[in-house]
Amino acid sequence: MLIGELATRTGVSARLLRYYESQGLLRVRRDINGYRVYDEDAVTRVRQIKALLGAGLSTEQIRVVLPCASGENPRLDLCPELRELLEGQLRAVDDRIEQLRRNRLALEGLAGEVRV
Incomplete structure (x- = not known):
């Protein structure tokens, strides 16, 4: 999906999605035309990031935590x-x-x- 669709589905602005990408929180690939293309699991990943930010974690801390996260709530394997x-x-x-x-x-x- 393109960045606009991901933004719509997650309620996160395209600008913020690009920020998540720059912080190493969100994986993206580029299409032949240079557009950002996200896999379906990006929706869950963005929801995880939002939940972790809501818990007061910094993006640096979230980068450490994300590999242990599963589900949208997220559940963490400690x-x-x-x-x-x-x-x-x-x-x-x-x-x-x-x-x-x-x-x-x-x-x-x-x-x-x-x-x-």
Whole structure:
């Protein structure tokens, strides 16, 4: 399928599909006329990328994770390296949440001072 059809079927812009390709996340071949041509499995791959981006992974991390992904949700086969990467991501998210809690408390304190 051509890039326009893949964009329509996945809800991802052609520009973003080209970005995924440049990041090594999406395989493409060129037709004789130079057009990008995607295999049917590209639809699933793009949906996997969207799900992983939605989980907060960077494209660099997704490049590591994609070989372990299957299905559109995706389901991951956890090898030790992948488990370590995901656990590190979870720790980073927990750290950000804690920092936001501290920021919120500080803002509440300032707001209390402003209201006086």
